[in-house]
Amino acid sequence: MSVELERRLRALEDRAEIAELIARYGPAVDAGDGERAAALWAPEGTYQFDDTVLDADGVRTLVHYDTHVEYMRRGCGHVLSAPRIEIDGDTATAVTHSVVLVHDGDRWVAERVSANRWELRRLPEGWRVQRRLNRLLDGAEAARELLSP
Amino acid sequence: MSVELERRLRALEDRAEIAELIARYGPAVDAGDGERAAALWAPEGTYQFDDTVLDADGVRTLVHYDTHVEYMRRGCGHVLSAPRIEIDGDTATAVTHSVVLVHDGDRWVAERVSANRWELRRLPEGWRVQRRLNRLLDGAEAARELLSP
Amino acid sequence: MSVELERRLRALEDRAEIAELIARYGPAVDAGDGERAAALWAPEGTYQFDDTVLDADGVRTLVHYDTHVEYMRRGCGHVLSAPRIEIDGDTATAVTHSVVLVHDGDRWVAERVSANRWELRRLPEGWRVQRRLNRLLDGAEAARELLSP
Numbered sequence: 001m002s003v004e005l006e007r008r009l010r011a012l013e014d015r016a017e018i019a020e021l022i023a024r025y026g027p028a029v030d031a032g033d034g035e036r037a038a039a040l041w042a043p044e045g046t047y048q049f050d051d052t053v054l055d056a057d058g059v060r061t062l063v064h065y066d067t068h069v070e071y072m073r074r075g076c077g078h079v080l081s082a083p084r085i086e087i088d089g090d091t092a093t094a095v096t097h098s099v100v101l102v103h104d105g106d107r108w109v110a111e112r113v114s115a116n117r118w119e120l121r122r123l124p125e126g127w128r129v130q131r132r133l134n135r136l137l138d139g140a141e142a143a144r145e146l147l148s149p
Numbered sequence: 150m151s152v153e154l155e156r157r158l159r160a161l162e163d164r165a166e167i168a169e170l171i172a173r174y175g176p177a178v179d180a181g182d183g184e185r186a187a188a189l190w191a192p193e194g195t196y197q198f199d200d201t202v203l204d205a206d207g208v209r210t211l212v213h214y215d216t217h218v219e220y221m222r223r224g225c226g227h228v229l230s231a232p233r234i235e236i237d238g239d240t241a242t243a244v245t246h247s248v249v250l251v252h253d254g255d256r257w258v259a260e261r262v263s264a265n266r267w268e269l270r271r272l273p274e275g276w277r278v279q280r281r282l283n284r285l286l287d288g289a290e291a292a293r294e295l296l297s298p
Numbered sequence: 299m300s301v302e303l304e305r306r307l308r309a310l311e312d313r314a315e316i317a318e319l320i321a322r323y324g325p326a327v328d329a330g331d332g333e334r335a336a337a338l339w340a341p342e343g344t345y346q347f348d349d350t351v352l353d354a355d356g357v358r359t360l361v362h363y364d365t366h367v368e369y370m371r372r373g374c375g376h377v378l379s380a381p382r383i384e385i386d387g388d389t390a391t392a393v394t395h396s397v398v399l400v401h402d403g404d405r406w407v408a409e410r411v412s413a414n415r416w417e418l419r420r421l422p423e424g425w426r427v428q429r430r431l432n433r434l435l436d437g438a439e440a441a442r443e444l445l446s447p
Contacts, residue, residue: 024285147325176445
C-alpha cells in the first residue's frame, strides 16, 4: 500500500474511531455503566466539569453520584452532538455540545447544556480521552472559549 | 485491491452507510413521508416502541397515527443523536438517543426522549433495519438495557 | 491508485468533510465568532432563515444581531443533528435539524427547532455552503419541504 493511500485511509479511520468513542459516552452513563464510561479515558486522563476534576477512576464512580442516581431514577438522556474533529498525528481535539434531558412530569427538561472540548490521544489500544472539559453554556465566557479552535 | 485494503475500505463504507440510514429517519417522519421511513427497514423488519410492534408496512402508516398527525400540525422535530455503531460481518447494532421536540406556544418541548437500539442487516441492496427498539427514558430499567453493549 | 479505489476513497472523504463543515457551525456562532461561521460559506453563498436572506458577509455579522447577543448573554447552544448527506459530483445536499437551546432560570429552553437544507459546492479549497435554508418546524408546510429528498 502506498504511503499516500495509507495516510488517507488512516485519516478516515481516525475520524470514525474518535466519533465512535465520543458516541459511547452518553449510552454508558445513561445505562449507569461506569466501567464503560471510564474505558473511554486514557489511564491518566481527566474529566473536568463545573468545579470538579475527575481522573479515570473518578469517571468510573460518576454514575454513583447523588445527582446522577437521581437523574437515572427520574429518567435521563445525555445527548451529544456530532463532533467537530481536528486530528494532528497522535493527538486530536473534538468539540461537541452535550444536553442532559431529565424526565419531569409529562415531558423532559434540559437541565444541562454544555460546551465540551475533548483532547484525545492515540494509544497502542486506540484513541482515548486525555482530557475532557465541560462547562455549562450559561453565559460564562469560559464555556464559549471551549468552542473556539 | 488487496484483501486488507478491501476490508478497511468496506468497514468505513459500512459505518458511513449505517449512519446515513439512521440520519434519514427523522427527516422522513417530520416530512410525513411514510414511504421513505419504511424504505429504511428490511421487508421483514420490525419497529417496537412503547407497547406497539410494527412491521415495515406499519412503519409506512406511522405518520398517519393521530399522535403523529397532531405533532406535525403543531410542528415537530424527531432529532437523533450521532450513532454508536458496532459491525459484525453482515449484521450490525447501532445505539442512539432520540428526542421528539413539539412546538408549544413560543418554544418547543421534549415530549419524548428515548433509548434506541437498531439491529441492522446487510441486504443485496444495502444496510436495512431488521429491528428497532425504542423505549422512553422515564426511569424504566428496560430503556437503560437498550443502551448496553 | 485505481480509478475505482480513488472513487471510493473520495466518496468517504467528501462525506467526512461535509459532516465536519456542518459540525463547525454551532460552535462558531455559540462562541460569537462570525469569521469562522462565515468561512463555512462559499464567497457567493447565502443563508436564508425566516424572512431573512444573508450573503457570506451577512453571516459574519449574524453574531452581532440583538437576538444573538442576547442569546449569548443568557447562554445558548446551537445544536445540530448528524446530517443526512447526498453527494453528486461537485455538489451535495445535506439535511439536519437544528435546535437553539437558551438558558432560562434553572434550565435551558428550545427557542428554535428548525429544518435545515444545506446545498454545498466543492471549491478548490474544499466543500463550502452555497445555500442554507432554515425554517422553524412550527407546523408550516415550507419547513417540512426542506426535509424531503
